[in-house]
């Protein structure tokens with residue numbers, strides 16, 4: 001697989017994830033599973049919204065969170081954006097099939113595309129680690145995104161983030177002399193790929209983790225290499241400072257979607273409020 005850099009690389013990694021389904025039953029099963037696996041996210045976001053809410057989601061993927069909120073009858077209007085055109089097409093079709101009139105999806109780069117009017121949104125959501133891609137592509141761009149989200153929120157509007165800080169990898173890489181480590185994992189029985197090599201590098205200056213992935217096929221032994229992901233690993237204090245600098249207050253950190261306080265674990269959920 002060819003290696004792409006920057007935003008093109010992210011789009012290429014996600015393009016085509018939801019394209020072919022054998023029949024309507026397979027499509028329904030995929031949509032149902034996407035909703036069922038993440039009910040807790042919907043519950044938490046739903047509890048933060050006012051009635052007839054307006055919601056912006058960055059890196060919306062297949063649109064499942066906004067679909068979930070629309071099905072709960074909570075949305076007056078919402079916009080979901082994503083770099084991957086195929087994912088946006090999937091989300092649009094899903095919203096049409098659901099008759100979710102107030103839902104809009106658009107393909108593009110959240111740093112430059114139209115994200116709605118100033119003070120339009122009750123909530124801005126960036127989950128499943130999407131914020132971590134930004135500084136890895138262009139240092140400082142997470143702050144630029146947060147500035148755009150702050151401006152787009154109503155005063156008192158909510159920001160919801162979900163990040164994967166990878167504390168165990170960070171520890172391993174901090175201890176390694178050159179900031180590099182290689183880890184083999186075995187995938188579950190049903191997976192066509194059996195082994196998975198993670199080649200990790202943490203840049204101590206930028207906090208950017210580069211993760212090259214190599215898969216070994218279960219039956220053919222075929223090798224798939226060249227898939228690469230780059231993520232900014234945030235220390236909690238740095239992330240909280242970044243949010244304050246970008247004009248957010250009431251920053252709270254959680255260990256997941258059940259409301260427990262953050263414990264330096266693998267999942268970090270953050271809520272904050274536009275300060276002015």
Ligand SMILES: C[S@@+](CC[C@H](N)C(=O)[O-])C[C@H]1O[C@@H](n2cnc3c(N)ncnc32)[C@H](O)[C@@H]1O
Nearest residue numbers: 014059060061082083084108109110128130133
């Ligand atoms: C891990 S996926 C999460 C998708 C979705 N939030 C979910 O939970 O299923 C991250 C998404 O962020 C999108 N993304 C990354 N950088 C982006 C950018 N600069 N602008 C818009 N979308 C972006 C990717 O295309 C990808 O679909």
